[in-house]
Amino acid sequence: MTQILVLQTSARREGSASRQHTDQLVQALSGQHADARIVTRELGIEPLPHLDEILLGGWTKPAEAQTEAERQAAARSAELIEELLASDIVVIGSAMYNFGITSTLKAWLDHVLAAGKTFRYTENGPIGLAGDRKVYVVAARGGRYQGSPLDHQEPYLRTALGFIGISDVVFVYVEGQAMGEAEAAKGRAEAEEAIKRVAA
Numbered sequence: 410m411t412q413i414l415v416l417q418t419s420a421r422r423e424g425s426a427s428r429q430h431t432d433q434l435v436q437a438l439s440g441q442h443a444d445a446r447i448v449t450r451e452l453g454i455e456p457l458p459h460l461d462e463i464l465l466g467g468w469t470k471p472a473e474a475q476t477e478a479e480r481q482a483a484a485r486s487a488e489l490i491e492e493l494l495a496s497d498i499v500v501i502g503s504a505m506y507n508f509g510i511t512s513t514l515k516a517w518l519d520h521v522l523a524a525g526k527t528f529r530y531t532e533n534g535p536i537g538l539a540g541d542r543k544v545y546v547v548a549a550r551g552g553r554y555q556g557s558p559l560d561h562q563e564p565y566l567r568t569a570l571g572f573i574g575i576s577d578v579v580f581v582y583v584e585g586q587a588m589g590e591a592e593a594a595k596g597r598a599e600a601e602e603a604i605k606r607v608a609a
């Protein structure tokens with residue numbers, strides 16, 4: 410079985426470019442894996458709690474000293490990590506909000522970048538423990554940012570995923586979504602072509 414973890418981050422249910430093209434890419438990938446099992450997290454619609462004192466307590470206190478809230482927060486984080494580690498492919502529908510990823514995707518990363526589970530510190534620096542999977546990112550933006558220093562979506566995601574050992578990261582861009590109808594349609598058409606290429 411090939412597990413595909415899908416992370417949707419747009420706050421929009423309707424008209425979301427990242428959602429539409431993520432679905433398209435997942436469909437194409439499922440076609441290649443007859444045994445595909447799709448697991449979806451609607452991070453933009455049902456956000457995870459931010460990393461807070463309770464989760465830190467759940468991570469760091471011994472079990473007997475944890476409050477019930479801390480125990481539950483640590484269990485949620487463990488479930489998200491297990492889900493990631495059980496996945497062969499991760500597809501992230503990443504809407505750009507204020508030059509970067511959504512806070513809801515950042516919250517997911519805060520839950521899964523966990524010492525001893527997805528990375529560990531060594532005397533030579535940190536080592537990623539989650540490298541054995543491929544990640545696709547469908548990055549939707551109002552403007553056009555590919556290769557520009559204003560794009561904090563791609564470099565940040567490459568850094569955060571690289572930190573846990575994931576270096577096989579492929580980006581599909583859906584650009585120009587707030588630049589008028591013609592530019593938005595051009596951005597969508599480019600994304601469709603890119604999806605055909607990367608899923609080939």
Ligand SMILES: Cc1cc2nc3c(=O)[nH]c(=O)nc-3n(C[C@H](O)[C@H](O)[C@H](O)COP(=O)(O)O)c2cc1C
Pocket residue numbers: 419420421424425426427428503504505506507508509549550551552553586587
């Ligand atoms: C709160 C908010 C902030 C945004 N910030 C940016 C931005 O900094 N740069 C940009 O190009 N587009 C920005 N946009 C436009 C979105 O990136 C664009 O609409 C994209 O298509 C969103 O993904 P979605 O269609 O999947 O919802 C923003 C949109 C919203 C709602």
